[in-house]
Amino acid sequence: xxxxxxxxxxxxFKSLSGQSKITELNIAEAVREIRRxxxxxxxxxxxxxxxxxxxxxxxxxxKVLTSVSPGQQFTKIVFDELTYILGEKSEEIRFAAVPPxxxxxxxxxxxxxxxxxxxxxxxLKSKGRNPVLAAADVYRPAAIEQLxxxxxxxxxxxxxxxxxxxxRTAKEALQxxxxxxxxxxxxxxxxxxHVDEHMMKEVSEIKKAISPNEILFVVDSMTGQDAVNxxxxxxxxxxxxxxxxxxxDGDTRGGAALSIxxxxxxxxxxxxxxxxxxxxxxxxxxxxxxxxxxxxxVVSLVEKAQQEYxxxxxxxxxxxxxxDSFDLDDFYTQxxxxxxxxxxxxxxxxxxxxxxxxxxxxxxDDALKxxxxxxxxxTLEERQNPNIINAGRKRRISRGSGTSVREVNDLLKQFxxxxxxxxxxxxxxxxxxxxxxxxxxxxxxxx
Amino acid sequence: xxxxxxxxxxxxxxxLEDGLEKSRDGLLGKLGKAIAGKDKVDDEVLDDLEEVxxxxxxxxxxxxxxxxxIEERVARDKYLNTSELQKILREEIxxxxxxxxxxxPADFDAQFTHKPHVVMVVGVNGVGKTTTIGKLAxxxxxxxxxxxxxxxxxxxxxxxxxxxxxxxxxNVPIVQQGQGADPAAVAFDTVSSAKAKxxxxxxxxxxxxxHNKVSLMxxxxxxxxxxxxxxxxxxxxxxxxxxxxTGQNAMQQAKAFTQxxxxxxxxxxxxDGTAKGGIxxxxxSELSVPVKYIGVGEQADDLQVFDRISFVNALFDKDK
Ligand SMILES: Nc1nc2c(ncn2[C@@H]2O[C@H](COP(=O)(O)OP(=O)(O)O)[C@@H](O)[C@H]2O)c(=O)[nH]1
Ligand SMILES: Nc1nc2c(ncn2[C@@H]2O[C@H](COP(=O)(O)OP(=O)(O)O)[C@@H](O)[C@H]2O)c(=O)[nH]1
Ligand SMILES: [Mg+2]
Ligand SMILES: [Mg+2]
Numbered sequence: 001x002x003x004x005x006x007x008x009x010x011x012x013f014k015s016l017s018g019q020s021k022i023t024e025l026n027i028a029e030a031v032r033e034i035r036r037x038x039x040x041x042x043x044x045x046x047x048x049x050x051x052x053x054x055x056x057x058x059x060x061x062x063k064v065l066t067s068v069s070p071g072q073q074f075t076k077i078v079f080d081e082l083t084y085i086l087g088e089k090s091e092e093i094r095f096a097a098v099p100p101x102x103x104x105x106x107x108x109x110x111x112x113x114x115x116x117x118x119x120x121x122x123x124l125k126s127k128g129r130n131p132v133l134a135a136a137d138v139y140r141p142a143a144i145e146q147l148x149x150x151x152x153x154x155x156x157x158x159x160x161x162x163x164x165x166x167x168r169t170a171k172e173a174l175q176x177x178x179x180x181x182x183x184x185x186x187x188x189x190x191x192x193x194h195v196d197e198h199m200m201k202e203v204s205e206i207k208k209a210i211s212p213n214e215i216l217f218v219v220d221s222m223t224g225q226d227a228v229n230x231x232x233x234x235x236x237x238x239x240x241x242x243x244x245x246x247x248x249d250g251d252t253r254g255g256a257a258l259s260i261x262x263x264x265x266x267x268x269x270x271x272x273x274x275x276x277x278x279x280x281x282x283x284x285x286x287x288x289x290x291x292x293x294x295x296x297x298v299v300s301l302v303e304k305a306q307q308e309y310x311x312x313x314x315x316x317x318x319x320x321x322x323x324d325s326f327d328l329d330d331f332y333t334q335x336x337x338x339x340x341x342x343x344x345x346x347x348x349x350x351x352x353x354x355x356x357x358x359x360x361x362x363x364x365d366d367a368l369k370x371x372x373x374x375x376x377x378x379t380l381e382e383r384q385n386p387n388i389i390n391a392g393r394k395r396r397i398s399r400g401s402g403t404s405v406r407e408v409n410d411l412l413k414q415f416x417x418x419x420x421x422x423x424x425x426x427x428x429x430x431x432x433x434x435x436x437x438x439x440x441x442x443x444x445x446x447x
Numbered sequence: 448x449x450x451x452x453x454x455x456x457x458x459x460x461x462x463l464e465d466g467l468e469k470s471r472d473g474l475l476g477k478l479g480k481a482i483a484g485k486d487k488v489d490d491e492v493l494d495d496l497e498e499v500x501x502x503x504x505x506x507x508x509x510x511x512x513x514x515x516x517i518e519e520r521v522a523r524d525k526y527l528n529t530s531e532l533q534k535i536l537r538e539e540i541x542x543x544x545x546x547x548x549x550x551x552p553a554d555f556d557a558q559f560t561h562k563p564h565v566v567m568v569v570g571v572n573g574v575g576k577t578t579t580i581g582k583l584a585x586x587x588x589x590x591x592x593x594x595x596x597x598x599x600x601x602x603x604x605x606x607x608x609x610x611x612x613x614x615x616x617x618n619v620p621i622v623q624q625g626q627g628a629d630p631a632a633v634a635f636d637t638v639s640s641a642k643a644k645x646x647x648x649x650x651x652x653x654x655x656x657x658h659n660k661v662s663l664m665x666x667x668x669x670x671x672x673x674x675x676x677x678x679x680x681x682x683x684x685x686x687x688x689x690x691x692x693t694g695q696n697a698m699q700q701a702k703a704f705t706q707x708x709x710x711x712x713x714x715x716x717x718x719d720g721t722a723k724g725g726i727x728x729x730x731x732s733e734l735s736v737p738v739k740y741i742g743v744g745e746q747a748d749d750l751q752v753f754d755r756i757s758f759v760n761a762l763f764d765k766d767k
Pocket of ligand 3: 137
């Protein structure tokens with residue numbers, strides 16, 4: 001595809017430096033780039049058109065480009081506008097004044113409703129609530145059992161009935177919740193197409209019967225141009241309160257988020273980022289904007305790093321690198337730090353630019369295992385001074401770690417390369433450094 | 448069951464044909480009128496064409512490719528009349544869609560060269576893998592083939608049971624080892640059992656996985672490999688299931704799955720909605736894999752052998 005939009009814009013504007021005015025003419029190319037970026041990110045055709053028009057007007061209004069970097073200024077306009085449209089930061093569920101709070105989950109087939117219902121139950125339970133789930137998908141084979149299996153993992157009861165009747169299931173579940181003092185009822189429904197009149201009628205009847213406090217529309221973040229049609233139709237029928245974006249652990253740019261925000265005035269409330277029940281988080285418009293523009297999720301990365309990274313250790317490390325005394329023992333500590341920060345793919349994907357560059361480099365969390373094993377099999381002396389590792393020692397290390405001598409050789413070679421690189425890195429920007437470090441770490445050995 | 452009948456899924460074929468009718472006076476007609484007798488397509492028409500293709504998820508790259516091809520043909524054969532032009536537009540898009548391989552017939556009563564003929568079904572989460580297998584099983588069984596299903600999605604909650612229900616609907620046997628079992632072992636077991644039983648066709652379900660998860664993709668490679676240990680050349684087909692509502696990410700999916708398990712064909716599901724699945728044009732042409740089947744509903748008979756002409760017509764059918 002293309003490199004991230006900001007660098008594209010940077011080069012587009014290079015020819016502009018010296019000119020101080022934004023004109024229709026000199027931004028035409030930049031506007032085209034933005035439109036292309038949005039379409040590549042699956043933003044709806046009309047929405048992309050409208051968005052670029054707005055951005056263009058704003059740029060023309062701002063008139064004067066700062067002489068330093070018109071590309072950056074333009075990127076900022078795009079980014080700010082996108083963040084603005086994507087909406088408020090993580091809105092919460094609205095709870096009923098008198099429990100139970102009723103939450104209805106709806107969406108297309110396979111979008112992730114049932115999994116999300118489980119996640120939401122888990123989240124609310126961890127906040128001290130006492131939820132019950134209703135299995136109102138009575139059509140998909142084994143759908144009830146799927147919900148029961150998920151609920152079983154978190155000890156949340158599921159209300160279901162023998163009869164194939166979604167409306168009755170939902171109504172009775174509400175009575176069940178009341179009777180058993182559950183303060184939250186989450187109703188999982190069958191997937192349905194927005195053009196399926198019969199099924200759309202069913203969900204609107206369920207809505208009428210149980211008067212939900214919160215209706216959530218679950219959308220697959222990989223959805224393309226059609227997102228506008230489905231969101232519009234579901235909104236017309238059930239007037240939902242919020243959107244849940246799923247499967248964001250993939251590498252989709254997620255332009256559907258922008259499309260949906262454009263056609264329905266409803267906030268995106270949750271993000272689903274995995275198959276396990278704890279993979280749920282609040283929505284952050286700024287991060288989503290970066291993702292759509294291919295800039296990587298910088299904020300999340302920095303946050304994650306700040307959360308997990310030991311400041312002291314970082315300082316020590318920097319000193320060591322500068323004085324060239326970084327050894328395999330430090331390397332081992334580094335690996336542990338990286339592991340604490342989460343999945344490598346996840347981390348790498350958050351770094352701007354890298355998300356594109358690293359596309360072809362597979363980053364496996366398993367890749368670290370043999371490295372850890374090899375270093376663990378070394379003596380402290382060997383770790384501090386890898387030069388003493390001769391053929392005999394290599395054989396011992398490979399036996400001890402269940403690897404081959406070649407792998408030990410590779411590790412030692414990579415380590416030397418990395419050390420060299422780390423020294424030159426001090427000149428680079430902080431983010432760039434992290435990116436290069438990761439790349440050098442995981443590229444070798446996977447050729 | 449009564450519920451599904453009410454939905455009128457049977458009308459799908461008609462729907463595609465409807466598309467054919469409408470397209471005559473839709474964009475194709477407009478395009479034809481605007482360029483007949485000229486040697487250049489005017490911008491307005493190109494904009495329209497672009498809009499149709501982009502909103503069908505064809506993607507910018509493939510759209511530009513198609514437009515370039517049309518422009519070239521028009522520059523060359525300027526005397527073209529309206530109907531010839533419509534034909535050309537269709538032809539150029541159809542040309543991008545790879546034809547089905549003869550040794551992997553799509554018709555359910557066709558003879559296979561291998562016995563058992565082993566098919567592995569892969570894709571990201573929730574696209575319709577299990578449902579497609581259920582439908583395929585039903586069709587093959589109806590065509591008199593001995594079918595065997597393998598429940599190698601041992602990960603997703605109740606996935607084995609879902610496939611089991613489909614095996615009952617299609618009235619075909621299933622090999623399973625329950626949730627949490629090693630998927631490669633299930634695949635091995637399934638193919639071994641098919642060989643012993645003399646099954647004609649084996650359909651192996653796998654857990655959905657996002658293509659950027661390296662370890663899960665490696666697992667898939669392994670599942671594929673073990674089948675070849677039992678039957679020469681197995682799996683003979685690897686079908687990637689794509690959801691028609693998926694946008695440009697489908698291209699990444701197709702590339703990653705090709706790398707991991709070398710897909711041989713595509714199944715495009717959920718075409719009963721308003722999404723058109725245009726991304727398969729670029730995928731089919733770039734990766735040289737044919738689209739074999741389309742899914743048009745949730746019932747067993749809601750599966751059709753892919754037809755390039757109907758598909759292209761449906762792209763230009765505004766009402767679909
Ligand atoms: N990777 C990933 N998979 C998900 C996510 N949410 C759901 N899934 C998977 O997507 C598939 C469909 O999910 P399900 O909850 O059954 O969807 P439903 O048909 O809408 O109820 C299952 O394989 C889930 O495990 C997510 O956020 N990330
Ligand atoms: N409307 C429609 N729904 C489908 C189609 N194919 C599958 N589905 C539905 O999509 C959801 C996910 O399907 P499933 O086979 O479980 O997906 P898997 O996770 O890839 O195995 C289920 O609710 C299916 O009924 C189709 O062609 N049309
Ligand atoms: Mg469900
Ligand atoms: Mg499945």
